[in-house]
Amino acid sequence: MALAPWVVPKREFGGVGYLLTPFGAVNPQNLELPATLGLGWVGAAFWVWVGLMLAASLAFLLLDPRSRSRTLYALGALGVGLFALEAVLFYQAVNAANEAALAGGAPRAPLRRFTLSLGAYLGFFYAVALLLLARLQLPGGKAFLVRYRGAVVPVVSLVLSVLVGALLILVLGRVPGVEGLSLSLREWIALKLDLITFSFQLLFSPIYTLSGWFNSLQQTTPLIFAGLAVAFAFRAGLFNIGGPGQITLGAIFVMIVGVFMPGPGWIVLPLSILAAALGGALWGGLAGWLKARFGANEVVNTIMLNYIAASVLLFFLASNQQRFFNYTFYLPFKAQGFEAKSLELRPEAQLPLMINLLAPGGEFSWALPMALVAGLVVFFFLRRADLGRRLLLTGGAAILGYAVGGLIPGPAVAGNVMRDLAASKLNGSFLLAVGVLILVHYYLLRTVGGYEMRAAGLAPKAAEYAGINLGRKIVLAMLISGALAGLAATHYVQGGVMDEYRLKQSIPVGVGFDGIAVALMGQNTSLGVALAGFLFGVLRTGGLDLSQQLGISRELVTVIISLVVLAIALGGLLPRYFTDPLKAAQVETEAKDEEEALTKTQRAS
Amino acid sequence: MNEIFTLALLFSTLRQTTPILLTALGGLFSERSGVVNIGLEGMMLFGALAAAVVTQRLEVPFLVSDPNAQVWWVPWVGLLAGAVVGGLVALVHAIASIKYKADQIISGTAINLLALGAPSLVLEYYYDNSTSSQEVVNRLPLIPVGSENLSPLVFLAFLLVPVIWWVLFKTPWGLRLRAVGEHPEAAETMGVNVIRTRYIAVVISGLLAGIAGAYLSIGFLNQFVKGMSAGLGFIALAALIVGKWHPIGILGSTLLFGFASALSIQLTGRNILPVPVVQAIPFILTMLVLVGFIGRSRPPAAVGKPYDK
Numbered sequence: 001m002a003l004a005p006w007v008v009p010k011r012e013f014g015g016v017g018y019l020l021t022p023f024g025a026v027n028p029q030n031l032e033l034p035a036t037l038g039l040g041w042v043g044a045a046f047w048v049w050v051g052l053m054l055a056a057s058l059a060f061l062l063l064d065p066r067s068r069s070r071t072l073y074a075l076g077a078l079g080v081g082l083f084a085l086e087a088v089l090f091y092q093a094v095n096a097a098n099e100a101a102l103a104g105g106a107p108r109a110p111l112r113r114f115t116l117s118l119g120a121y122l123g124f125f126y127a128v129a130l131l132l133l134a135r136l137q138l139p140g141g142k143a144f145l146v147r148y149r150g151a152v153v154p155v156v157s158l159v160l161s162v163l164v165g166a167l168l169i170l171v172l173g174r175v176p177g178v179e180g181l182s183l184s185l186r187e188w189i190a191l192k193l194d195l196i197t198f199s200f201q202l203l204f205s206p207i208y209t210l211s212g213w214f215n216s217l218q219q220t221t222p223l224i225f226a227g228l229a230v231a232f233a234f235r236a237g238l239f240n241i242g243g244p245g246q247i248t249l250g251a252i253f254v255m256i257v258g259v260f261m262p263g264p265g266w267i268v269l270p271l272s273i274l275a276a277a278l279g280g281a282l283w284g285g286l287a288g289w290l291k292a293r294f295g296a297n298e299v300v301n302t303i304m305l306n307y308i309a310a311s312v313l314l315f316f317l318a319s320n321q322q323r324f325f326n327y328t329f330y331l332p333f334k335a336q337g338f339e340a341k342s343l344e345l346r347p348e349a350q351l352p353l354m355i356n357l358l359a360p361g362g363e364f365s366w367a368l369p370m371a372l373v374a375g376l377v378v379f380f381f382l383r384r385a386d387l388g389r390r391l392l393l394t395g396g397a398a399i400l401g402y403a404v405g406g407l408i409p410g411p412a413v414a415g416n417v418m419r420d421l422a423a424s425k426l427n428g429s430f431l432l433a434v435g436v437l438i439l440v441h442y443y444l445l446r447t448v449g450g451y452e453m454r455a456a457g458l459a460p461k462a463a464e465y466a467g468i469n470l471g472r473k474i475v476l477a478m479l480i481s482g483a484l485a486g487l488a489a490t491h492y493v494q495g496g497v498m499d500e501y502r503l504k505q506s507i508p509v510g511v512g513f514d515g516i517a518v519a520l521m522g523q524n525t526s527l528g529v530a531l532a533g534f535l536f537g538v539l540r541t542g543g544l545d546l547s548q549q550l551g552i553s554r555e556l557v558t559v560i561i562s563l564v565v566l567a568i569a570l571g572g573l574l575p576r577y578f579t580d581p582l583k584a585a586q587v588e589t590e591a592k593d594e595e596e597a598l599t600k601t602q603r604a605s
Numbered sequence: 606m607n608e609i610f611t612l613a614l615l616f617s618t619l620r621q622t623t624p625i626l627l628t629a630l631g632g633l634f635s636e637r638s639g640v641v642n643i644g645l646e647g648m649m650l651f652g653a654l655a656a657a658v659v660t661q662r663l664e665v666p667f668l669v670s671d672p673n674a675q676v677w678w679v680p681w682v683g684l685l686a687g688a689v690v691g692g693l694v695a696l697v698h699a700i701a702s703i704k705y706k707a708d709q710i711i712s713g714t715a716i717n718l719l720a721l722g723a724p725s726l727v728l729e730y731y732y733d734n735s736t737s738s739q740e741v742v743n744r745l746p747l748i749p750v751g752s753e754n755l756s757p758l759v760f761l762a763f764l765l766v767p768v769i770w771w772v773l774f775k776t777p778w779g780l781r782l783r784a785v786g787e788h789p790e791a792a793e794t795m796g797v798n799v800i801r802t803r804y805i806a807v808v809i810s811g812l813l814a815g816i817a818g819a820y821l822s823i824g825f826l827n828q829f830v831k832g833m834s835a836g837l838g839f840i841a842l843a844a845l846i847v848g849k850w851h852p853i854g855i856l857g858s859t860l861l862f863g864f865a866s867a868l869s870i871q872l873t874g875r876n877i878l879p880v881p882v883v884q885a886i887p888f889i890l891t892m893l894v895l896v897g898f899i900g901r902s903r904p905p906a907a908v909g910k911p912y913d914k
Contacts, residue, residue: 168723172730239710294896299643299710300846301895303839304888311885322879513718520711553729558722566697566715569707576706 001049003186004193006042006119007090009033010111011198015550016177019194021119022046026190028178034110037097045086049123052079056130065137072134079127086120118197139598143591149578154521154532156574157567165560166196173199173552195550202549203542203557210417212541214424218497220537221426222247224433225488226515227533228440229284229481231524235444236477237457242287242302243485243512245309246280250486252316253279254493255333255342255503258349265348272349273432273490280486281479283309288478292471298478306512317342317505340505350501351428351494355421359413368431370405371398387446427495429487434530436487441526453477485512517561520568536561614867616753619763620825621870622863624649624817624834626762628841629848629855630769631813635695636850637773638806639786639907643713644698645814646838647720648691652815653822654724656687657738657829658731664743672742679743684758684819691815692808694720699807703800706911717838724831738822738829745824756824758816763856765813770852782806786905789912799912814838836888843891847898850905858894865890 005019010031018033019026022043056075062068098109135141145152175191183191206212226243233240240246253275261268283305290296315322316333317340323329335343357368375398382390444450455463456473464470488511493503518536522528539561543554571579577587628645635642642648660683667674694716701712725735732739747754773779782802784792789799817837822829840862847861848854865887872883 168726172726174730239714241714290892290896296892296896297846300839300843301892303836304843304892307836307888308885308892311881311888313881314884315879315881318881323876324879325877510721513721516711516714516718551729553725553735555722555725555729555735559719559726562715562718562722565711565718566701569711569715570701570705571707573705 001046001119001122003189004118004122005190005197006046006117007039007115008117008194008198009037009039009090009094009114011113011115012177013113013549014176015195015198017113017194017198019117019190021190023186026187026194028181028183028187028191034097034101036100037111038093039090041086041089045082046119048082049079049126052082053126065139069134069137072130072137076127076130076134079123079130083120083124083127086123087116090114090116090120115201118193121197139594140591143588146577146584146587149584150523150525150528153568153572153574153578154523154528154564156572157521157564157570158535160567160572161560161563162200164563165556166200168556168559169196169199169552173550176550199546199550199552199556202545203539205545206538206541211420211424212538214420214426215541216534216537217430218424218426218537219540220533221430221433221491221495222488222511223514223518223533223536224437224529225484225491226512227518227522227529228437228515228526229280229485229488229512230515230519231522231526231529232440232444232484233477233481234519234524235457236453236473236481237460238288238291238474238477238481239299240284240287240302240478240481240485241299241513241516242284242305242482243488243515244509245302245306245512246283246482246485247488247492247509247512248306248309248313248507249279249283250276250489251279251493251503251507251509252313253486254349254489255316255345258345258494258501259333259343261346261349263348268346268348269351272345272494273487276486276489276493277483278486279489281483284482284485285475285479287482288475291478292474309509313505313507314340317503335502341500342503345494345501349494350496351432351490353422353496354426354428354430355418357428357431358421359410359418362412362418364410364413366405366408366410367402368405370408371402374398374401387442391442425495425497427491427497429491429495432487432490436484437526437530440484444526485515488512514558514561517565521564612751613753614871616750616755617867617870618860618864619755619759620863621866622859623756623759623762624820624825624837625841625844625862625866626856626859627758627765627817627820628814628838629844629859630762630765630852631810631817632841632845633769633773633810633850633852633855634782634806634813635810636845636908637786637905638782638803639789639905639910639912640699640702640803640807641709641713641909642695642698642807642810643710643839643842644694644716645713645810645841646834646836647713647716647718648694648698648811648814649818649821649834649838650720650724650832651694652687652691652818653833654727654738654818654829655690655815656683656819657741657822658727659683659686660741660743660823661739662731664741668742674742676743677746680741680745680823683741683743683823684745684816687819687822688812688815691818692812695808695811695814696804698811699804702911703803703807706913709909709911721832724829728829728831736831740828741823742827743823744827745820756820758820758824761816766852766856773852783905786907789907803912817841840887840891843895846904847894849898849903861894862887862891 003021005021007020008017009020010033011017016029018031020039020042052075056072059068059071059075062071094111094114098111101110135144170192173195175195178191206216229243230240254272257272257275261271287298287301287305290301291298320334321328321330333342335341358365375394378397379390379394382393444454452468453473456468456470460470492498492507494501498504498507514536518529518532521532539557543557546552546556547554577583628649632642632645660680663679663682664676667676698712698716701707702709728738729735745756745758748757773783781792781797785797785799785802793799818834821833844855844858844862847858869883869886872878873880
């Protein structure tokens with residue numbers, strides 16, 4: 001904390017900044033700050049934190065666990081408050097300085113990029129850690145953490161990956177704007193720490209802007225499909241690493257239907273979406289069938305199918321004529337020109353952009369929100385009905401809501417929102433992803449088929465004795481898993497995110513691998529997949545800024561995502577009772593006994 | 606057709622077999638000790654990266670005076686670096702699967718994913734380029750055999766087959782290793798250190814995969830290219846199954862896959878079959894052979910199961 005930059009009041013585009021640490025400024029490029037900027041409190045804030053830490057250490061000397069916990073709670077709350085106070089002071093000071101400069105005739109605000117930095121963040125994390133420690137002091141504290149292990153393990157894993165990522169930046173990142181300068185050790189440490197902080201600020205920066213949200217949601221769409229595919233297979237006890245191949249096949253199928261199928265949009269669009277699912281299902285199901293019929297390991301086979309799919313894609317897009325021995329075949333798929341891409345999809349097969357669904361012609365449309373509300377209302381009122389009828393009526397209500405909502409005039413949408421939404425290329429595939437997410441959730445948790453699927457995954461032998469046909473379940477699970485992955489192709493081919501409504505050889509099928517991280521991080525639950533998908537969507541969006549501003553390869557995001565996979569495989573380096581359900585149950589029972597014993601002694605006294 | 610089946614095809618087969626054979630022999634140690642190593646592909650890539658970068662950085666001072674300077678020891682240090690880095694990555698897998706009892710498939714997959722992204726960071730740092738390294742001048746030397754040249758690593762790979770057979774089946778350590786993979790509890794009772802044996806076996810698999818990677822980047826080619834192993838590590842895993850976890854069997858199965866790769870290279874550009882079809886041959890063959898060998902090939906009994914004392 002003493003060496004880290006506390007606040008960065010000014011930063012240039014390339015990452016060069018004016019760093020303020022508790023013991024003076026580090027300013028390699030001699031950036032000028034407005035004289036009116038009042039940041040003298042930074043040094044004082046540091047000493048307040050030191051006092052807080054001393055008090056927290058002393059609190060551990062208290063003998064009674066309850067008063068120890070109470071003190072720690074108070075100190076933690078104080079710390080969070082202190083952090084909030086620092087944030088308020090900092091942003092007020094910067095705004096005041098900017099306003100003073102503008103009032104003084106400056107053409108634009110002198111301070112445009114400014115943030116709190118590592119020193120301040122560390123205080124916040126410390127305060128949160130104190131709150132957690134306070135909970136741990138009370139009886140049942142450990143069991144409290146173990147009960148929420150579904151969230152604890154992914155969060156700790158993410159923290160570990162971020163730390164390793166920080167280490168990588170430390171080694172492989174270059175501090176901008178310091179070539180040829182002689183730096184003291186203190187300055188060097190501060191600059192390196194700032195580089196790490198700024199890198200992660202950039203990675204997470206999409207959260208702070210509306211356009212960042214749109215872009216992140218766009219990136220989230222294929223991650224949800226890919227993550228669901230892996231999670232679904234995991235639930236059935238299978239490991240599907242074939243996402244890339246399944247997406248490729250889905251993309252080829254969607255391209256064939258979208259380019260060549262005549263007819264009105266209300267037929268072609270659903271059919272082309274189904275084609276994407278079918279292509280993926282074919283590729284996933286093949287691996288499933290080989291496992292069920294011959295016992296061939298699905299892991300090796302899905303990987304082989306990835307490579308074969310890449311060849312199939314090349315077959316369709318590399319050239320319009322192919323030679324088999326002495327015969328020459330002509331293929332109608334490739335578009336004219338140097339680049340390997342297909343013909344353009346017919347307009348009927350293109351998914352609408354979200355901007356056209358949410359705000360056609362610049363006016364907010366009530367269609368989608370009405371559909372959502374109508375669907376939810378019907379869904380909750382029909383709690384007694386059986387699932388099939390419930391879903392059918394919900395769908396009907398949603399369509400009705402969409403139609404009615406479309407007729408209601410809405411307010412105009414601000415221009416910048418329209419621009420950001422259009423630029424993000426967020427498209428109908430996102431709605432599809434959300435819908436599929438909910439369907440999979442209900443299939444797995446609320447239907448007999450889904451129950452059998454999970455049983456087959458948890459205890460195959462027991463499931464078989466209970467009368468479940470394992471072979472059939474394996475094939476079905478891989479069919480569905482493949483179909484889910486294949487649907488990601490709708491985003492790339494029909495959604496127009498690759499600038500054109502075509503299948504290109506550069507389709508980023510590697511997202512299928514990221515699905516593994518999404519599924520693991522999301523603990524194979526639907527909500528988890530959605531959250532993890534969004535998190536990685538944010539990181540992938542932020543990765544673009546990172547490479548533009550700091551010249552650090554955006555592959556850093558891929559590295560962090562794969563580190564998450566490793567960290568979760570390691571159980572977040574947490575004790576075994578966080579990962580082993582049997583040991584977790586043991587911890588909870590012990591905690592219960594402990595609490596009972598405590599209440600008994602209290603009653604006795 | 607006959608012009609395809611020439612002596613050149615034989616040599617090409619040997620060259621293509623080498624990385625698969627080295628990696629599969631490595632995987633043999635790991636799996637015989639009871640640890641599935643699906644991360645071989647990633648270890649190969651890290652080895653290839655380390656070999657190319659170390660060789661390139663070492664030769665820079667010598668190239669100042671003569672841009673074609675040949676320094677005999679430079680590529681060998683690069684090879685060593687490839688092996689060591691492969692071994693270190695394997696150590697990560699070993700710690701995950703032995704100490705933390707992680708799911709071995711997921712841990713290996715994480716390493717493979719890491720090997721797709723992490724090299725870009727290193728390449729960006731040294732070469733301002735995220736897909737390939739600068740070409741090296743000092744490749745591993747070639748040994749002339751008749752009209753063709755072969756890398757010494759080709760000889761190493763084929764020599765390792767009898768050596769490893771001897772180590773596994775004729776030495777006490779080999780017996781212990783196999784016991785650990787078949788029945789770790791029994792081995793422990795007989796005084797074998799299961800944990801240490803598994804660590805050593807997994808690290809050896811990484812060393813050999815790293816050497817295979819170095820063969821790709823400074824033996825076969827002269828630079829590192831992102832994702833250059835192109836599935837060879839996975840094919841090596843399949844070769845392990847088809848070769849029934851036995852060195853001689855692995856020799857046969859890797860020769861089959863090497864031949865398929867060599868054939869696919871020979872057919873490319875001959876306008877007989879479409880190039881994409883030709884490129885898919887090794888992978889399709891792998892799947893077909895795998896399906897044919899299921900049931901006839903029995904893995905070590907304790908493979909994939911974490912050992913709990």
